[in-house]
Structure formats: C-alpha cells, structure tokens
Amino acid sequence: MALNSLKQYISKAVGPLQTLTGGRKAIIATRFMVVYLALTSIWVYFDTQNLLAFLLFLASALLIYYLPMRSKAKLVISLVAALIIVPVLGIRNIFYLEVMFQICLFSSLALGLNIVVGFTGLLNLGYVAFYAVGAYTWAFFGSQQMYLLHSIPGSQPLTNAFLLPADAFYLFAFLGLGVAAIVGILLGLPVLRVRGDYLAIVTLGFGEVIRELANNLDHPLNLTNGPQGITPIQRPTLPTGLLDGLRVILNPIVGHSVTLDEFYNLFFYLITLLVILTVVVVVIRLNSSKIGRAWTAIREDEVAAVAMGIPLVKMKLAAFAVAASFAGIMGVIFAANRTFVSPESFNFLQSINVLTMVILGGMGSIPGVIVGAAAVTVLNVQVLQGLSLGLNDLRQSGGVIPIINFAWKDLSSQLDPAKYQRLLFGLILIIMMIYRPAGIIPEKRRKRMPPGSEKPKELDNNNNSAVEAHQEAHHDAS
C-alpha cells in the first residue's frame, strides 16, 4: 500500500526520464555518478571523522551497480574509486582502510558460505573452521612457533629468527586455500550422509572441534600456543623503494608523511580487493555453468537431481571444497594482517556472523551477499561504535536532560549500543524474515531468451527491452 504509492510517486517523478533513449539515459547517469562520487569523496576528504559522509561514499558502490550506465563507464568509475579515491581517503583516516579490508574479507567469506548455504542448500554452521585452518596454517609457519614446539606456552622470550622468510606469505595464501579445501572435503565425506537439520548440527560440532583443537594443541606438542594464540606473525615485506616513490605522490595529497603501518593497511586492502574480485568472477562463472546448475538443482530437489544424473556426493563435496578454499585464503591474509591469531577469533558467533550476512543480503544472490557483508561490517565496526562514542561524549559533557533532571554521566555503561550488537542483529534478522525473507537483493535467475539470432520468439517490444536490460545487467555483473 504505502510501498505502492511510493512506487507511483517515483514513477511520476522520473516519468520524463523514461522517455529518454538508452544512450541519453546512460550519459545522464554517468554524469550524476561522477558528481556524486566527487562530492562524497570531497566531503570525506575534508571531514575525515564524519560517519554519514563515509556511508554516503560507500553507497556509491550500489549506485554504480544499479545506475543504467554503460559497462565501460561502470568499470572505469569503479576502478578510480577503488584504486585511487579509497586509498587516499583511507590514509587520511586509517580506520576507513580497516573497514574496507573487513568488508572485502567478510564478503569473501560470505560468498563462500553462500555457495554451500545459498546455492546448494546445505546449512553449515561451522564455516569459520575453514577460516581458522587457513589462519593457523600461516600462523604456524609464518611465526617462530616451530621453535617453541617443546616449550610451555608463553614461557620464553623469543630471539631467534623466523622460520620462513616473510614473503613466503604469498605461497601460503595458495597453500591455505588448498589446505582448507582438503579439510572441507575431509569434513564433507562423513558429514554429507546426514541431511537438513542434522547436517547443521554436525557442522556446528565441527566448527567447535576445530576451535577446541586450536585451544588445546599446546600440549604435548605446542602447535597452536593454546588460548594465548600465536604472535608475532610475519607480514610480507613491502619494497622500500616503492614506498618512497609512493610517498612522493601521496604525502602532499593526504597531508602527512605516510607511515609504514599505513602502507600495510593499504597493502592488505588492495590484496583483499584482488581476492574478492577473483572470488566474484569464480562464483559467477561456476554459477552459470553445469556445476552451478547442479548445485541449485540439489537445493531444489535432491531426488530429481540425482535422477537427472547429478552425482550428489561429488557435487556437495565440490561446494564444500570451493567454499572452504575462499575461507582458507582469507584466513592466511587475516593472520598476516593481525600478526596474531587466537582461538577466540574463530568462535561460533563468527560463523553466525557470516551466516547473518548471507541471509540479510539474500541467499544465493551474489550482489546481495556482498551488500549483506558490507552492511553487517559497517554496522558492527562503525555505526554501533559511533553511537557508543557519541553516548560517551554525552556522559563526559556533564549535560543534563532538562525536565526529568537526568544527568548523562549517570547513564549506565550497560546501555552501551556496542554491547547490544547481537540483540540488534537478532532484531534485524527477524524483521527481514517477516518483510523480506529473500534478502536485501534477492536471487535472480539468469535470463536467456530470446536466443539472439537463432529463433525470433514472438515477444512484444516491451518484453524485448526488458530482456535486454536483464542481459546487460548480467554482463555487468560478470
């Protein structure tokens, strides 16, 4: 009702726009996008602490996705935004690079989980275990842990050199991917005999097993250093020559001398960006091949799928392995980025967190899952923290609410919004399930008719243009 009248209002407002030809529309959209991006960037640049400005800037990603621009324009604008604007703004306020890093990291995890939960319909509640496997792979070989195998956790200060050179990180990114995939298959073999709710419970157990292993494998051989975790873990080296060169360009733009840590933040942002782009391409291509169709067929009807010749076990294992490998490579990157891993980073709530992103964004929908990951991350690390900080400021300001005579400083710290993170997630999920169960951006199937030159189907013009628009959207997504 309300939604309908809103739709009518919008269609009236943009009515004149619809009479425009496609080309003209694209030009206007592109101009609008450039102006929007420029304005929000400038705002963030000069007002580096402003949350609203940053959120509006982030929203440009959605605009780029939805506006009817030509694919080339979309590509160029995205590249400029991701490779030039974000680094500059991020070095002005280093926290933004951390946010972007986390968005990319969680998007990759969520896209992986989406293959299992969204495409194949297997509920996995222990997904974070694969992430842990990747993280501990590099944590063990990228630290001095090898020399501590026979010592009690935390007993001796370390002076020896690292086991491997720091740049072995790149090799281990791929190793972590492979190891996680193998663990995914090993888990899958016994687990895939059970279905539905039982599968969820078994995977939940598996997630806890991996975390408990990390917790307790400090004895008899100290592999994981127990609850204290492994630190320091090496980061790959950045060439000094390149950094000096970049400083010449960047220093005047960002207004201060860029530190090594800031360069590391930039490095990890770029590397996760590279991984997430690869992941997106891999997922889109798998999804529109016989593998992806087999996954969805299994989700829709296992009996019919197997009767159509789909090998159930093989395809389910493939889903587990691909999903695990995304988590594995991100685990390696996470370990290097934090230079520290401990079992607490891989608890059950983390699995739920990633699952929330998938459900919120839209199960089975690639853009949806990325939006879900971004929304949850921003809510987690920015909005709630921002509100907490705001309340804190009020508390310290010594202000008083007039009529009821309530002093802000008496406000209990238990009312800190950051402490209600889970409550808020719960509420959001409930509301989503009631009003939009398919997620923010629901799954869309690929449209393929009419078959181009082959057989002109009797479609009227309206339908035709709608189909073309769909096809274009699909091209853009890939």
Add this chain to the structure above:
Amino acid sequence: MTLLETKGVTKRFGGLVAVHAMDFTEEEGKIYSIIGPNGAGKTTFFNTLTGIYRPEEGEIHFDGHSLVGRRPDQISALAIARTFQNIRLFGTMTVVENILVGMNNRLRQNSFGTLLHSRAFKAEEDQAFQRTCELMDFVGLKNVGDELASSLPYGGQRRIEIARALASQPKLLLLDEPTAGMNPHETDDAIGLFRRVRDELGITILLIEHDMRVVMGISERITVMDYGEKIAEGTPAEIRSNARVIEAYLGRGAAAEQLAEGGVA
C-alpha cells in the same frame, strides 16, 4: 532387440512386499505400459529400475548393463530418464535451466574451462542452449524459457519434466502417470507427444498410467500389477478381456458383469 529385462525383482519395506518376483521385458522402440490399482507397486518398480531403491532380489539388465547396485546418477548416465508422479521440477530455476540440468551428464565442460571461459566452454554452452530451445519447441513450450518452472501451470510443468528427461538423451524414458490431472484435450496432446518421442527421437517408452484412453490408445503391450505382483501381460485387446485384471480393478462380482458386457473401458 531387448532393451530392458528384469528377472525376479523383489523389493520389500519391512514386512511389506511392494514388488514381488517381477519379470518384465521391453523391446527397443516400443511403447509399453504398466497399470494397476493404487498401491500395486508400479512406482516402486520404477524406483528400483532407476536406482532410487535397491531390490533385495532379482536382476535388472538394460542395454547390456546390470543395473542392480548402481546409483541413480550412474543409471541416468546409461541413458534411462524418468519423470515423476508428483511433478518434481527445480522450482526456482527457469525453464531453460531445468532443461539444462537434464543435459548435465552430456556436457563435457571441466572446471578449468569453466573458470577461464574457454572457447570450448562457450561453444558447448551455446550449443546446449540451442538444444534446449529445440526441446522446448518439441514439447510445445512457447515463450516461457525465462519463467521460473514453478510459475507455470500444471500442463506446462509436465512438459518441462518431459523436456528435462529428453535432454539427457535417453534410450529409455520412464513416465510415471504423465497425464494425471490433465483435461481430455491436454491428454490428447500428451498422447501425440509420446508418439512423437518414440517415432521422431527413437526413444523407447515405459508408462505408468491410470487413464485407460492413454493406455489403450498408445501401448503396444500392457503389464498389469496388483499387490506387488504381475497378474497379466499382453496386448491392449488381451488385457481388456482378462478376467483377473477386471477383478483387480472392480472386484469379483463386478468382474463377471463387465466380462459379459465386453471388458474394461
């Protein structure tokens, strides 16, 4: 040439014998039917043929292969396709995608070609799509390629199921009550379609059906099951006048009356 042969196939569920010592043969290029009252074990027999159930006893031979102990996907790869009594489509996939899934076993694409979008991969996908369009034409689906399978009316969904089964290029097509719930006009179309499947595509058909118009109209031979056993076998004319068949359908008293009047249907 014999395409399908079963000997003494028995399937039990606990104490219930759903199919008992079933002997059945079908020649290549024929249309045969299995009929029988509800619960006679017809669908269970189909499920043992397609590997969903493993028979406790007996042998199944198809086109030179033994089927007992093979998984459903392996049996599908040997060129047996089926449809289901209560339509089982992939509801949230489009009609095109449903049919493409049926083609899965025939596609050669590997993961590397898929990830790199190799020329062979694209060519195969294009070809598969074209074949899908031909199949939609063949079964009479028009302008619905991009619709979700679940959004089509009943008759359309039946057609998709048949197209999906045909997509796997079967030698033998098992149809489980394909005209159930259709009106007479739709049933006539379906009969025409089954004939074309056999005549134009050379696919052998085995039907389970209740509609006697379909059964008598197109089957060359009919097998009648009751309580898990084969009680009769023969041409439509023979079955029509078989006392045991009429008894199974209508009961003993009615059977005598019917016979006097000249058979079922």
